[in-house]
Amino acid sequence: MESKSLDSGSHRRPSAYNDFQHTQVTSVLADGDVPYADHELDADERVIMALGYKQEFKREFSLWTTFCVSFAVLGLLPSFASTMYYGLGYAGTAGMVWGWLIAMVFIQCIAMSMAELCSAMPTSGGLYYAAAVLAPPGWGPFAAWLTGWSNWIGQITAAPSVDYALAAMILAAGSITNPSYVPQNWQIYLLTVLIMIIHTVISSLPTKRVAQFNSWGSTFNVLALVVTLIVIPAASKNSPKFASSHEVWSHITNQTDFPDGVAVLMTFVAVIWTMSGYDSPFHLSEECSNANVASPRAIVMTSGVGGVMGWFLQLVVAYTVTDIEAVIDSELGQPWASYLLQVLPQKAALGILGLTIICGFSMGQGCMVAASRVTYAYARDDCFPFSKYWKQVNSYTQTPVNAVVLNSVLGILMCLLILAGTTAIGALFSIGAIAQFVAFIIPIFIRVFFVGNRFRKGPWNLGRYGPFIGGMGVVFVALMVPILCLPSVTKGDLTPDLMNWTCLVYGGPMLAVLIWWFVDAHNWFTGPKVNVEHAIHHVHDEPEINEGVDPAPAQEVEATKGSDKSDDTLPK
Known part of the structure; x- marks a missing residue:
């Protein structure tokens, strides 16, 4: 040549x-x-x-289809259904509506700061790449190592947790139509595995087909959410249909052993887990046209639209729920299904639950796609054992099929926690929230406190307000990480069944990753690897x-x- x-x-x-x-x-x-x-x-x-x-993917994602994947990953309706136990169960209606509103201000700061990074560095590696190039001299590989592993842990737990919640909703629908049927954990596990296999097949299709599938799914998500927001108030069977504003906004039903303020903060796990999907455009940027403008716009659109519509959903539930304890402790084992039966006639409840199930399927698919791109990007830089296999791009589909399969196998193994009970599998939700936001905030922290005005901006940027907005996001995550590790009860009430295992299930792998770094990885891992001539x-x-x-x-x-x-x- x-x-x-x-x-x-x-x-x-x-x-x-x-x-x-x-x-x-x-x-x-x-x-x-x-x-x-x-x-x-x-x-x-x-x-x-x-x-x-090198350019290795076909750029067949547009601003709209990128937003669609991201919004599908966000999956407001199934996400709310999956985390209703935390949002409503910890502090009642006041905690839910105020918690979402307060948390969204800070989450939007994080999203905008991430979009600024994406505009400057639109790569599949996303936050991992940004942490590497922004870190002070000599610290880049270590920053990339921590960011990459935390982000990867969050990504690979997303699809299993969504698919578990989806399987639970499907079987809860069966319980509604046949009250004598009580879903067993092994049945939920097998259905979860089946759903993950289907998602694996779809995620291995060519980029154009994946984009089309997620475009349809995201459109359905929006329509289903709008239908839900209309049907629940209109078809409520309770009298009166709505609770008083004073009760909704002021009545904190504290079901934890902590003060009311801490209980409200604990409800943030629902908001954070729900709103952790807006980084998907970053990871899809190598498949997006006009990526350094379209991808950051998709990030901000996802966070903004998701935040507003999600809050409307909180308000609808807060004004219509009549018995919080009955919803949380129902034998159905799925609070969203229990709530729908409490406020709607059975047929209407099943209809909304069916819409949620379809949205959940689309959401799990979006999570699988996003996670596979992260795995591919990190394997490209030899982060994992046997990276040479996971970084291969299939010659026919032009997608990282091996990375998809790896994530699916790991997800199926993680779902074995279902057999240990709801507390064990519930740790996946907290892990996803903490792991993702820790990864989000590391490059933003470096950009704010170490790079400052020397940051070389892309065409989409926050101007002089960038460091201030990023700083607000950093403070929020620093506060929330310990809060998300708290159990709901303390002292004599704390038993293994009620323990919050997040610190162990997330902290254990991250501790192993740190030990690996100091013992061996620092000798060979140098961060993002250039593969152009x-x-x-x-x-x-x-x-x-x-x-x-x-x-x-x-x-x-x-x-x-x-x-x-x-x-x-x-x-x-």
């Missing part, structure tokens, strides 16, 4: 150099390093190559800078050392 030689002594800057330097990104590529391209590049390919990666000479001229673009990139890590930077990888 013939190389286009770049004359470093010439005062005329080559066009390839300008292409990459004028792309508003923060990259693992060293200053002056120019990727080699043997064909004309479009805008998206210039961006991804400037970040150090490079021009044979570096260019040392000062680059021309577009007006309004900060010329100072963030601090970079030595991510390319020992990988594709050696002479034998240069084009001959």
